[in-house]
Amino acid sequence: MPEPALGNSETPTGRDHRISASTTQLVVAAIGAIATIAAAFVGGAFAGPRIGLVIAEPTVTITATVPETPKPTPSQAPPHTPVRTVYWQGAAGINFSRGINFDLKPATTSADAPTNISFTGTELENAYAGTTMLMSQWTGPDHPTKAQCATTVRTHPSNIVSNVAEGMQICIRTIQRRIGRLTVVSISSDHSTLNVNAVIWN
Numbered sequence: 001m002p003e004p005a006l007g008n009s010e011t012p013t014g015r016d017h018r019i020s021a022s023t024t025q026l027v028v029a030a031i032g033a034i035a036t037i038a039a040a041f042v043g044g045a046f047a048g049p050r051i052g053l054v055i056a057e058p059t060v061t062i063t064a065t066v067p068e069t070p071k072p073t074p075s076q077a078p079p080h081t082p083v084r085t086v087y088w089q090g091a092a093g094i095n096f097s098r099g100i101n102f103d104l105k106p107a108t109t110s111a112d113a114p115t116n117i118s119f120t121g122t123e124l125e126n127a128y129a130g131t132t133m134l135m136s137q138w139t140g141p142d143h144p145t146k147a148q149c150a151t152t153v154r155t156h157p158s159n160i161v162s163n164v165a166e167g168m169q170i171c172i173r174t175i176q177r178r179i180g181r182l183t184v185v186s187i188s189s190d191h192s193t194l195n196v197n198a199v200i201w202n
Contacts, residue, residue, distance in 0.1 A: 089199040094119040119194040125160040134173040146201040
């Protein structure tokens with residue numbers, strides 16, 4: 001007796017054929033995906049380094065030009081101001097009863113007699129015992145400077161200058177150790193007063 005027909009039931013051979021086809025499609029799809037990934041990787045590897053656009057902040061340089069101060073021309077140059085070393089200068093009349101203190105400004109008679117220089121009629125002197133005042137005649141040419149007078153009274157120390165005459169120049173060192181130069185202008189007819197032009201330095 002013949003077996004009944006299975007209707008639409010598939011045979012094992014037909015089912016295996018469809019499974020094989022589906023597997024093949026999956027493999028092809030997987031290979032395609034792998035190829036796509038590999039291509040992307042290779043493309044990224046050989047595409048070279050990416051260049052990023054860096055915008056640097058602008059550098060501002062400020063150059064200041066200072067105008068040069070024009071140098072004065074000889075006519076515009078300020079006059080040279082010498083250092084003031086002169087303590088006092090002027091005329092003085094010296095006699096025996098009215099000696100002169102050249103540490104005072106202006107030079108005049110001091111109540112402290114040992115600080116005065118007196119004139120005896122022929123001598124300029126400070127004859128007080130223990131005096132530190134010095135005086136000496138200048139015998140060199142021209143008018144002695146402060147340095148020359150300082151040297152003169154140091155190398156020829158005395159407290160008397162004898163035989164005073166017109167035109168004589170006398171270097172002095174005062175009680176307060178100021179250096180001075182006395183130029184004899186005249187002697188009164190009675191020889192009581194000696195008139196001098198004095199320069200006293202600091």
